[in-house]
Amino acid sequence: MARDGNWGGAGRSDVWRGGVKRAVTSLGTIAPPGQPRWPIGLQAAIVMVVPILVGIAFGRMDLGLIAATGAFTVPYFAALPRLERLRLRPLAGLVLVVTSVIGAFLAPYPWLSALGLVAVTSLVGVAVHGYRLGPPGPLFPILIYGLSGHAVGGGMPAGTLIATIAVGCAWAVVASIAPLIRRAHWRITPRPLSVLLARPTWDRGARELVWRTVIVAVVGTAVSLVFFDADRAYWTVAAGVVVIGVVPGRGPAVTRGLHRAVGTVAGIAVYLGIAELDPAPVALALTLGLLQFVTEVAITRHYALAVTAVTPMALIIVTAGSGSFGDTSVTGERVLDTIVGCAIAVATALLHPAAPPDPAGRHAPPQGLD
Numbered sequence: 001m002a003r004d005g006n007w008g009g010a011g012r013s014d015v016w017r018g019g020v021k022r023a024v025t026s027l028g029t030i031a032p033p034g035q036p037r038w039p040i041g042l043q044a045a046i047v048m049v050v051p052i053l054v055g056i057a058f059g060r061m062d063l064g065l066i067a068a069t070g071a072f073t074v075p076y077f078a079a080l081p082r083l084e085r086l087r088l089r090p091l092a093g094l095v096l097v098v099t100s101v102i103g104a105f106l107a108p109y110p111w112l113s114a115l116g117l118v119a120v121t122s123l124v125g126v127a128v129h130g131y132r133l134g135p136p137g138p139l140f141p142i143l144i145y146g147l148s149g150h151a152v153g154g155g156m157p158a159g160t161l162i163a164t165i166a167v168g169c170a171w172a173v174v175a176s177i178a179p180l181i182r183r184a185h186w187r188i189t190p191r192p193l194s195v196l197l198a199r200p201t202w203d204r205g206a207r208e209l210v211w212r213t214v215i216v217a218v219v220g221t222a223v224s225l226v227f228f229d230a231d232r233a234y235w236t237v238a239a240g241v242v243v244i245g246v247v248p249g250r251g252p253a254v255t256r257g258l259h260r261a262v263g264t265v266a267g268i269a270v271y272l273g274i275a276e277l278d279p280a281p282v283a284l285a286l287t288l289g290l291l292q293f294v295t296e297v298a299i300t301r302h303y304a305l306a307v308t309a310v311t312p313m314a315l316i317i318v319t320a321g322s323g324s325f326g327d328t329s330v331t332g333e334r335v336l337d338t339i340v341g342c343a344i345a346v347a348t349a350l351l352h353p354a355a356p357p358d359p360a361g362r363h364a365p366p367q368g369l370d
Contacts, residue, residue: 041296044074049289070168072140083190093169103148104158125213130200146234212348216240239341253349257342259304264338267311
């Protein structure tokens with residue numbers, strides 16, 4: 001993308017054309033490989049598949065699918081050594097459980113549920129951008145909030161839902177301990193939480209990301225309430241916050257917005273294909289594990305490809321858990337919600353002065369893959 005410092009100067013139309021061209025070109029570009037992602041992908045896939053298989057064995061696949069969302073904790077802090085990751089992963093799980101509690105108990109009250117969505121998105125955004133927690137940002141707490149409201153609205157008892165998500169998150173923590181049998185992981189002395197979660201530095205980039213997140217939460221929720229369906233607001237807001245990402249600037253917003261829109265359409269096609277095949281429960285569980293693996297492996301190299309995998313995964317969990325798997329009416333709604341969320345997020349980048357190039361890693365946690 002063009003350097004953000006040039007967006008507001010002379011030749012603005014040329015900069016816009018060049019920027020859009022680069023965003024389109026990026027759809028055909030695979031980023032060079034960095035640190036291997038397959039260990040994270042494999043762990044996330046296992047964390048997702050096992051609860052579903054257990055649910056199938058006990059005749060409660062719906063609960064298995066909900067518990068599988070514990071896999072959403074795995075991408076957080078993935079760049080840290082395993083001992084440090086183990087210290088922080090329970091915090092990620094706790095956030096998911098808390099958002100589930102809020103979403104479940106506010107579900108019967110549409111207006112309060114909408115305000116809760118704005119509050120959850122904003123507060124998680126402050127934590128993510130203030131503490132430089134890095135990707136995947138506020139996305140998964142928002143999805144858990146929406147899933148919880150959807151499930152309770154469909155008749156699932158709030159206590160059952162919350163307990164199931166808590167079990168899934170606990171399973172994710174347990175699964176993250178298993179690799180510690182390798183002696184190599186113990187050669188690194190983990191840093192204390194006071195270092196890993198150092199006091200936020202509210203520089204310009206962090207403030208911009210927080211304000212944009214708040215705007216997406218408020219506007220996305222309001223648009224869904226007024227023009228669409230309050231039950232769908234979480235998808236619109238989720239689409240917006242992932243476009244904002246964890247790096248400030250207009251260029252990244254345009255590129256991620258395009259990738260998100262294209263990936264969502266492609267992902268919905270994958271979902272429809274899976275629904276048409278109507279796989280057996282065990283095959284569906286393994287398919288979800290594969291989609292989770294692809295998401296984690298592709299996320300750092302081609303965002304649209306990662307979205308293509310995560311979209312059917314989210315749709316399968318929500319629809320299969322509520323008994324509406326294969327419902328084609330959901331797909332058109334999701335495309336519209338995604339486009340609206342992406343448009344709002346890209347527009348928020350224009351509310352701020354053009355940002356200078358961002359130093360590498362400034363909006364990510366301390367690195368150190370083991």
